[in-house]
Amino acid sequence: MTRVYFNEINPYKAQWLRNLIAAGHLPRNSVVDERSIEDVLPSEVAEFDRAHFFSGIGGWGLALERAGWPDEAGKVWTCGCPCQPFSAAGKRGGFADERHLWPALYHLVGECEPDVLLGEQVASLDGLAWLDLVQADMEAAGYAGGATDLCAAGFGAPHIRQRQWLTFERLADADGAGLEGRRLSAERADQLPAWQGGVVGGLADADGRKLGHAELQRDEQHGQQPQDGGAGREAGGGGECGAAGGLERPGPVNGQWGTVDWLYCADGAWRPVEPGTLPLAHGIPGRVGRLRAYGETISPIVAQAVAEAYLEHKGWVW
Numbered sequence: 001m002t003r004v005y006f007n008e009i010n011p012y013k014a015q016w017l018r019n020l021i022a023a024g025h026l027p028r029n030s031v032v033d034e035r036s037i038e039d040v041l042p043s044e045v046a047e048f049d050r051a052h053f054f055s056g057i058g059g060w061g062l063a064l065e066r067a068g069w070p071d072e073a074g075k076v077w078t079c080g081c082p083c084q085p086f087s088a089a090g091k092r093g094g095f096a097d098e099r100h101l102w103p104a105l106y107h108l109v110g111e112c113e114p115d116v117l118l119g120e121q122v123a124s125l126d127g128l129a130w131l132d133l134v135q136a137d138m139e140a141a142g143y144a145g146g147a148t149d150l151c152a153a154g155f156g157a158p159h160i161r162q163r164q165w166l167t168f169e170r171l172a173d174a175d176g177a178g179l180e181g182r183r184l185s186a187e188r189a190d191q192l193p194a195w196q197g198g199v200v201g202g203l204a205d206a207d208g209r210k211l212g213h214a215e216l217q218r219d220e221q222h223g224q225q226p227q228d229g230g231a232g233r234e235a236g237g238g239g240e241c242g243a244a245g246g247l248e249r250p251g252p253v254n255g256q257w258g259t260v261d262w263l264y265c266a267d268g269a270w271r272p273v274e275p276g277t278l279p280l281a282h283g284i285p286g287r288v289g290r291l292r293a294y295g296e297t298i299s300p301i302v303a304q305a306v307a308e309a310y311l312e313h314k315g316w317v318w
Contacts, residue, residue, distance in 0.1 A: 042111035063303035074115025119166035
């Protein structure tokens with residue numbers, strides 16, 4: 001059974017994690033550690049198959065479950081290092097900020113040598129400086145990788161949430177699935193319909209059908225809401241809050257957010273609630289605490305796409 005470790009110093013979020021584990025939303029064979037990452041010893045995390053640092057309410061844990069991450073793909077660690085030192089909305093303390101905890105995580109990485117490290121950070125200019133440090137450290141430790149800039153809106157969410165997403169692989173394992181994995185993916189692609197023939201899942205091909213474009217047109221002609229996970233539509237023209245100041249309910253969005261609940265608030269703005277959010281928060285009191293936890297977590301659907309892209313590249317999924 002997969003052994004999973006969650007590290008989260010905030011007691012409120014740590015209890016939320018335990019509730020999610022007990023409810024079966026996260027792997028039941030999980031441990032929640034409320035200590036600061038600076039107090040965690042390498043020997044205490046080396047035994048786990050997956051380790052999630054700065055885990056919040058478990059977004060990375062959920063993403064790996066949905067991506068179907070197999071144990072054969074190696075030991076995977078994830079991180080959402082505190083963004084406050086590098087956020088344009090904060091005091092911009094940068095590397096001098098005490099919440100800059102990458103050095104503590106890097107120490108654990110160097111000692112435990114996980115096969116894969118996935119992560120997320122703000123996409124600000126200061127965040128890019130943070131990435132320069134991380135990339136230099138990881139290369140010095142024998143890893144190869146980089147980052148890509150993605151936003152939640154590109155996966156159907158009614159908000160932007162622009163972030164850089166990190167993927168690093170230990171070079172000692174770089175030949176694991178490697179070319180063989182890509183060869184197998186190419187063979188499996190032969191079993192797909194012609195418009196899905198690419199190894200990357202058929203994003204585009206010679207006849208111009210992209211992301212199931214014909215299927216989207218067909219659904220729209222019949223008045224059905226598209227289920228594709230492409231870019232989200234504008235929600236009633238009101239940006240993140242939808243039709244602010246009006247009673248008109250915002251329009252539909254795509255993908256996971258296709259069944260989003262829109263709440264009309266006292267300030268006259270519509271605000272989206274992610275599908276499944278309420279059950280995940282069941283038993284957790286305090287509206288302010290819930291909103292803070294949501295605001296500081298990652299977008300699991302984007303994290304899932306990052307994990308799936310890595311697995312597909314390695315030939316573990318198709």
